[in-house]
Amino acid sequence: MDFFKKCPNNTFEVSSKLFQKMKINILKNPVLKGNFQTLFFLILTLSTFRSFADGTKQVSPTSAQITSLVISSTSGSNWNAPQERRIYFTITDHTVQNLYFGANTFMDQSANNYTTYYRIKDATGTVIGSPAVLSSTISYTQAFNGPNIGGTNPSGYTPKTFDPSANGDYYIEIYTSATAGASSNLTTTNIWSTFWDFTVGEASGVTHPGRVFSQNWNFRATAPTDSPAYSGGFDTKISPAFYSYTNDQTVVKVQFTDFQPLGFNPAFNSYGVNPSETNWLVGRKSFSQGTTIPALTNSFKTFLSSPDPGVFPVAALAAAPTLSGNVQGCAPNYNIPYNTSVLGDVRFLLDLNGVAGYQANSMDRVLEALNVPAGSNLMPWDGKDGLGNVLPPNTNVITTISVLRGRVNIPLYDAELNQQGFTVSSISPQSSTAIKLFWDDASTTTI
Numbered sequence: 001m002d003f004f005k006k007c008p009n010n011t012f013e014v015s016s017k018l019f020q021k022m023k024i025n026i027l028k029n030p031v032l033k034g035n036f037q038t039l040f041f042l043i044l045t046l047s048t049f050r051s052f053a054d055g056t057k058q059v060s061p062t063s064a065q066i067t068s069l070v071i072s073s074t075s076g077s078n079w080n081a082p083q084e085r086r087i088y089f090t091i092t093d094h095t096v097q098n099l100y101f102g103a104n105t106f107m108d109q110s111a112n113n114y115t116t117y118y119r120i121k122d123a124t125g126t127v128i129g130s131p132a133v134l135s136s137t138i139s140y141t142q143a144f145n146g147p148n149i150g151g152t153n154p155s156g157y158t159p160k161t162f163d164p165s166a167n168g169d170y171y172i173e174i175y176t177s178a179t180a181g182a183s184s185n186l187t188t189t190n191i192w193s194t195f196w197d198f199t200v201g202e203a204s205g206v207t208h209p210g211r212v213f214s215q216n217w218n219f220r221a222t223a224p225t226d227s228p229a230y231s232g233g234f235d236t237k238i239s240p241a242f243y244s245y246t247n248d249q250t251v252v253k254v255q256f257t258d259f260q261p262l263g264f265n266p267a268f269n270s271y272g273v274n275p276s277e278t279n280w281l282v283g284r285k286s287f288s289q290g291t292t293i294p295a296l297t298n299s300f301k302t303f304l305s306s307p308d309p310g311v312f313p314v315a316a317l318a319a320a321p322t323l324s325g326n327v328q329g330c331a332p333n334y335n336i337p338y339n340t341s342v343l344g345d346v347r348f349l350l351d352l353n354g355v356a357g358y359q360a361n362s363m364d365r366v367l368e369a370l371n372v373p374a375g376s377n378l379m380p381w382d383g384k385d386g387l388g389n390v391l392p393p394n395t396n397v398i399t400t401i402s403v404l405r406g407r408v409n410i411p412l413y414d415a416e417l418n419q420q421g422f423t424v425s426s427i428s429p430q431s432s433t434a435i436k437l438f439w440d441d442a443s444t445t446t447i
Helices: 140-145
Strands: 002-007 010-018 026-030 066-071 087-091 097-107 115-122 127-133 160-162 168-177 191-202 212-214 219-222 241-245 251-256 301-303 334-340 344-351 365-372 375-381 396-404 408-412 422-428
Touching: 087 097, 087 191, 097 115, 097 168, 127 160, 140 191, 168 191, 191 212, 191 219, 334 344, 344 375, 365 375
Parallel strands: 010 396, 026 408
Antiparallel strands: 002 010, 066 191, 066 219, 087 168, 087 212, 097 160, 097 191, 115 127, 115 168, 212 301, 241 251, 241 301, 251 422, 334 375, 344 365, 344 396
């Protein structure tokens, strides 16, 4: 499509190459350590991931690297936990589906031999049933293999069972108590489970992976070689994987490799590290938080398996955006009209240097607009190239327009070492290759 806009002494011919594209803006934000700059990427083919259980199997792929589930007074799905820290599970047919679960629990050096309890609440916060003891004897192999439901999985662990009376979301609270579960003393105790699992399944042995999620998990890197065993340390490595289900129904996978965080709270969101900042270009930047764990409210659902598509549907691919008329205005206040069929971020690549695609530090220019509604819109442009030069009259401008969805930021608080990095890829609506990430720690302080 060619279109023209004439102003005194200025004529631009813009040829538009339209592609159907989607984007993940991946941002690594360890709040105290630095961050990755945003990255634009294509989302391509649908794929699925299935497993027998949700827990140790996903986050601890080998017995030498154990991602332990942590509950403390300020993080994790503890007593009266706020929404962003709760571990939820979804039941779609309560007549046959139950939660099968188990965990072996350890307490830190400040513990006083309190017993670990759990209670389950429905979506309204109502306690369902009575509190019960959580701690079980579970090995790595048993947790990896999942629950042995009615003898259907002999290599798995013997699970505890929650039988719901209605469909919907429920969540589990884990805490220590000296009053038989009637109250919590978790203000003086941190607990963690090395081998653990939460599985939505049926008495027949059928399981439903991708039903367990939290907005903000809490983990600790541990290993059998720690001293004492599974106590964790700054040199302990783990290789967990997580899945984000965004508000616009895309699924993104993050795979860590030999991560050394000691403790960390993975969360996925659209805004970055500061939920009160309305300008994402500012809110995505890392900053020094201090010793207060950030709440990271309104984060996306984070899964250990790819979300069950029957419960968490995947968005259809968006139609390619289209140019819709002549460039409006005169230098330096041009507007380029276009249409898009879905809400999303829009990216115009003005390919000006004669080499296909974007080349940094060249004449190529990228124009962006965030949270653009479906319908007719305008892209502001000052008439300059990527080097800040005003384009001369009769310049031919080739542009690729993309509607970009599934924007994901990955804030991490106080994660010490990530020397091997991690791999980010889209799972659905279409899968992708790995994404390059870049640091932006200009706003952080040295600690």
